[in-house]
Amino acid sequence: MHLLSLILWVPFFGAVLIALLPAAQPRLIRGLALANAGLTLLLAWSLLATFDHSTATIQFSEQVVWSATIGVSYALGVDGLSLPMVLLATLLSVVALLASKPMKTGAKGYHAWLLLLEFAVLGVFMAQDWSLFFMFWELTLIPLFFLIDLWGGEKRHTASLSFVLYTMGGSIFILIGLIIAYRLTPSHSFAMSAIAEAATALPREEQVWLLLAFLIGFGVKIPIFPLHGWLPLAHVEAPSPVSILLSGILLKMGAYGLLRVMPILPEATVWLQPLLVGIALISIVYGGLLAWRQSDLKAMIAYSSISHMGVVLLGISALNPLGLLGASLQMVAHGLIAGLLFLLIGLLYERTHTREAADYGALARVTPRFALFMTLALLAGMGMPGLAGFVAELHVLIGGFQQWGWLTLLASLGVLMSAAYGFRTIGGLFTGPPRPELADVPDLRPWELAAVLPLAAGLLLLGLKPGTLIALMSAKVTELAAVFVRLMVES
Secondary structure (H helix, E strand, C coil), rough: CCCCHHHHHHHHHHHHHHHHHHCHHHHHHHHHHHHHHHHHHHHHHHHHCCCCCCCCCCCCEEEEEEECCCCEEEEEECCCCHHHHHHHHHHHHHHHHEEEEEECHHHHHHHHHHHHHHHHHHHHHECCHHHHHHHHHHCCCHHHHHHHHHCCCHHHHHHHHHHHHHHHHHHHHHHHHHHHHHHHHCCCEHHHHHHHHHHHHHCCHHHHHHHHHHHHHHHHHCCCCCCCCCCHHHHHCHHHHHHHHHHHHHHHHHHHHHHHHHHHCCHHHHHHHHHHHHHHHHHHHHHHHHHCCCEHHHHHHHHHCCCCCCHHHHHHHHHCCCHHHHHHHHHHHHHHHHHHHHHHHHHHHHHCCCCCCCHHHHHHHCHHHHHHHHHHHHHHHHHCCHHHHHHHHHHHHHHHHHHHHHHHHHHHHHHHHHHHHHHHHHHHHHCCCCCCCHCCCCCCCHHHHHHHHHHHHHHHHHHHCCHHHHHHHHHHHHHHHHHHHHHHCCC
């Protein structure tokens, strides 16, 4: 078996094996799930040893024809855009499983669904055939539906149904776009390269309609304004380990899909550039305002994700190397930030049974380790220098300024609002008079530190030494930007 296939299928077979185990052995189930995700993590990160940073071509390619009649293949590969997402997905999967230790009921089903979710997400980022991409895209719905519906909060049924309906509604537009593009290919193939060749040759008007369909479909998952309705409830009601994956990696699937379709519809992308930047700026400000209004910590982080993913879209809309690089960096940075925040909030909720910021105070005296990492994550979300969020947002703002000038300063409102609710949260959690009922709250335990430390280390390393990740992405980003820059110069 080739390396990418091995990485992809290890979580799947792990889920199958767990499904065959007796439900009365939760420790064995948990250990097997962690070992499985850990093996996937090691295999994925081993790709870095032989990955060629200097080229934008697809690497580690695998292809098996499923049906020559309709042009469907099992085709896998990674490049500088997809490999960081694969690495992030495997890391967050291990973190989510570590954070799932307190899960007492239904351990068998819970861990099996988590591994199936990892399998589906990895498939999205590795697929080099649009039919395969769409199958994995839809497959992510099934594990998430059950994880929210069976192990979520009081409104879990509403949250899971809302998530599925919104996402499936968006998927219809993706499917329509793919079918139209498929019919236009002379070879009638779903291969990404074949569809790219056919779509690029379309007249601008037809490209615009196709891109709008993809924008709706992928925009639901990002999510962009006004397609964000499912996200806050899903985040609040989902178990915290599931929220780690949902915000940390599932949202990135939408931006990733958009980055894949925009180069094959270049004229439409340039023509719709004002629409993209408009949606991005609205999402940044709107998400920040709603985050500021929240007292529930999970809801605050959920709405802040709308704002931070708006930064991703702003970088994409710039269509220049710095903007696209910043968007790619922000996808990784936000994955680490959101993952760490949802992890810590989930651990805090297990101890105190409340997520209301007003219910805390002076926790820094009781739980100094918790206070340290929570502050680090919130500062990273604000874009504090020395942390990953700053590097990403700086690239986006400079790239946006190069393209849009002073209009980009509207995005700084999002930065100011993130600072406002971030410092408010820090103050509410860790300062003020001590509460007697919180005097015995335990600090982070060793197994919790094992989940927290990789994410915190990632925020620091990418903030202080971003060159490694930039080098990984640069060749692909430069190739993408060249397509749009040429068209903008010509126009």
